[in-house]
Amino acid sequence: MKRGKRTTSWTRYLLPALAGLWLTAAAAQQPAAPSQTAPTPSGPQPSGAAGGALKNPYTDNPQAIAEGKKLWFSRSCNGCHGGMGGGGMCPPVINDTWVYGSDDKTLFELIKYGSVELQKKGYTRIGRENVVAPMPPFGSVMSDDEIWKVLAFVRSIYHGDPKLRNW
Numbered sequence: 730m731k732r733g734k735r736t737t738s739w740t741r742y743l744l745p746a747l748a749g750l751w752l753t754a755a756a757a758q759q760p761a762a763p764s765q766t767a768p769t770p771s772g773p774q775p776s777g778a779a780g781g782a783l784k785n786p787y788t789d790n791p792q793a794i795a796e797g798k799k800l801w802f803s804r805s806c807n808g809c810h811g812g813m814g815g816g817g818m819c820p821p822v823i824n825d826t827w828v829y830g831s832d833d834k835t836l837f838e839l840i841k842y843g844s845v846e847l848q849k850k851g852y853t854r855i856g857r858e859n860v861v862a863p864m865p866p867f868g869s870v871m872s873d874d875e876i877w878k879v880l881a882f883v884r885s886i887y888h889g890d891p892k893l894r895n896w
Contacts, residue, residue, distance in 0.1 A: 797882030
């Protein structure tokens with residue numbers, strides 16, 4: 730008589746959640762190492778806008794959005810922000826409330842540097858959510874190109890007021 734592995738339903742969710750927490754903790758403790766040379770981007774470059782603002786080169790790009798979705802899960806963004814961005818341990822990313830702002834430059838820097846460094850750069854909290862937690866920096870575990878793709882995915886699942894869309 731063959732016996733197959735039997736996985737209880739809670740283990741199926743516990744292990745990815747623990748992995749996500751571990752990655753988050755590791756990212757928070759590992760500052761980005763300064764690069765000796767400028768990295769060569771693998772995709773389109775963010776375009777400059779008035780005031781030096783950055784614009785996501787992958788906005789509304791279906792292929793980049795699909796890659797961003799894969800990165801969302803493989804980098805464990807879903808562990809804190811929920812599978813499809815509805816929130817959990819950390820704020821949702823699909824509504825109109827953006828803690829530091831909703832423009833591409835702010836969100837890119839938040840993902841890359843984390844909320845502590847963002848505040849050191851002069852950003853202040855302008856939005857409030859029921860869940861408040863620090864955002865760890867992901868610049869040491871994700872390339873700029875990957876961050877833009879994750880942000881393109883986040884933009885694609887936005888459920889807020891279309892009039893507030895600034896990307």
